[in-house]
Amino acid sequence: MIAAVVNYGIGNLFSVKKGLERVGFRAIVTKDVNSIRMADLVVLPGVGSHKAAMVNMERMKIVDIIREREDWILGICLGMQLLYERSEEGNLEGLGILPGNVIRLRVNAKVPHMGWNDLKIKDNHPLVRDINGKYFYFAHSYYKEPDSYTHAVTEYAGVRIASVVCKEKICGTQFHPEKSYLNGKKFFQNLIALMKR
Secondary structure, eight states, X not given: OEEEEEOSSOSOHHHHHXXXXXXXXXXXXXXXXXXXXHOSEEEEOOOSOHHHXXXXXXXXXXXXXXXXXXSEEEEETHHHHHTSSEETTTTEEOOOSSSSEEEEOOOSSOSSEEEEEEOEEOSOOGGGTTOTTOEEEEEESEEOOOOTXXXXXXXXXXXXXXXXXXXXXXXXXXXXXXXXXXXHHHHHHHHHHHHTO
C-alpha cells in the first residue's frame, strides 16, 4: 500500500515516512498532485501554523483533491486539526471534511500540551485496538472536543481532548504516532490492518 505524506512545508515528514514504512506501507514524501490523488493513504503531518498549512495546500492546488477524496486520509496533530471546519488559530477555515471547530487550550497548566500522555479508549473501533492506557507523545496548543467520531480521549489539566478520531476513511490523531515508539508503531499497525479489511 502506498502512503503519500504530503509535503506542505510543515511537519516531521521523514519521521512519519519511517513510521509508516516500519509497518509495511510504501511511503513517499511528496508535493505531486497525481501521487496524492492516487495513493492508498494520504497523510497530513503536522507541526506549525494552521494558516501556513492551508496557504501552502492552496498554493499546491491540493485542497479540493483532499476534500473530494473518497479513500483513506490520516491527519496527525495539526494535520488532524486541518480536517475540521474551522480553527480558533487565526479564526480560519479548515478543510471541512469533519464537522466541528478546533479551539485553543485554556487551562491552568503549561500550553502547549507537550510530552507523554495516555489514551482512554471510548469504544472497540479497530484503530484503537490494544492501546487503551498507553502513552503517546503530544505537542499542541489547540484541540478538538470529543464527539461521536472520537474513539480515544486524553485528559490534560482537566480538559478532555479528542486524541483519536475516525469517520469512515477519514482518521486523525492529536498525538504524534511517529514520535511514540512502540505504541505509535502499534497505532500504525492498527491503521494498516483496518485499511486491508
